[in-house]
Amino acid sequence: MxxxxxxxxxxxxxxxxxxxxxxxxxxxxxxxxxxxxxxxxxxxxxxxxxxxxxxxxxxxxxxxxxxxxxxxxxxxxxxxxxxxxxxxxxxxxxxxxxxxxxxxxxxxxxxxxDALPHVYVMGAGHVGRALANQFQHLPVRCILVDTRPEEIALCAADVETRVSAIPEAEIWRAPAGSAFVVLTHDHGLDFLLTTAALERNDAAYVGMIGSATKRVKLRNWAQKHCDGQSIEHLKCPIGASGSRDKRPSVIAAFVAAEVMAELTSETAATALTGANQAPLRGHHHDRKGRSA
Incomplete structure (x- = not known):
């Protein structure tokens, strides 16, 4: 047994x-x-x-x-x-x-x-919750973030959940080497959160849901509004496996595999050697988002 x-x-x-x-x-x-x-x-x-x-x-x-x-x-x-x-x-x-x-x-x-890599799922819609269901079984600390308490309440996965009026603050205070998957209900918010994650320059993975067209729009937006922020290291579309299946659970499976490939790569391990794993700002939250 x-x-x-x-x-x-x-x-x-x-x-x-x-x-x-x-x-x-x-x-x-x-x-x-x-x-x-x-x-x-x-x-x-x-x-x-x-x-x-x-x-x-x-x-x-x-x-x-x-x-x-x-x-x-x-x-x-x-x-x-x-x-x-x-x-x-x-x-x-x-x-x-x-x-x-x-x-x-x-x-x-x-x-x-304590040393598990942090994975921030920014958006608790259908795909975000499906990702939480995947990550709860993997060796990561998954944090599901949304501005909408009613969507967070629908998450049944054993992950941390945070309702945040300023979700970019969760990105600012994340540990070095974290992964960020951005899939909110609003394209403008997606752009804001994605560029915030890219600006850190220490993320193991930054991905944004969307098409190649959305990627081009983000690149143009970042050039104009973020001092020319490069999106070279952005994964978008995420989970680009060639599958045409759009069911949230299938998308989540491909994205989780993509994230774990980055987190367990030799490049990620080297980048984290000697890195300070303490949050940059803020305080600790336990599972389901309670402050400690």
């Missing part, structure tokens, strides 16, 4: 847990070095990539729980020997968790959560 909820909830509910960690990866592997999984007698949290490697690790961990063992190291070739064809080789460390180990794992998880 794969346990739902947070790692803290899982570790609090399980008395005996084995931490499985990828300590070395050589060649091709389903997950990177440092990946963790936690195995209890009847539940799991996390994954080291699935397949026969994970099956082997789970069995070894549960053997340890049954026998009372404290530590074990495994060196596993990802080839025909275990029925997996990655071709690489991984080393695993399996260790029984003490209370201090559980605390340390929870702290690591919290730091990882």
């Amino acid at each position: 794969v346990a739902p909820g947070s790692l803290n909830e899982f570790l609090s509910a399980q008395h005996s847990v084995i931490r499985v960690a990828l300590t070395r990866v050589r060649g091709s592997s389903p997950r990177n070095e440092g990946t963790e999984m936690f195995v209890a007698p009847g539940a799991l949290w996390g994954t080291i990539g699935g397949g026969q490697l994970e099956f082997l690790a789970i069995n070894a961990a549960r053997d340890m729980l049954r026998d009372g063992a404290l530590h074990q190291d495994l060196d596993v070739p990802l080839g025909p020997e275990i029925g997996q064809c990655c071709g690489g080789r991984v080393e695993l460390n399996l260790s029984r968790m003490r209370a201090s180990d559980k605390w340390a794992a929870t702290e690591r998880a919290a730091r990882n959560e």
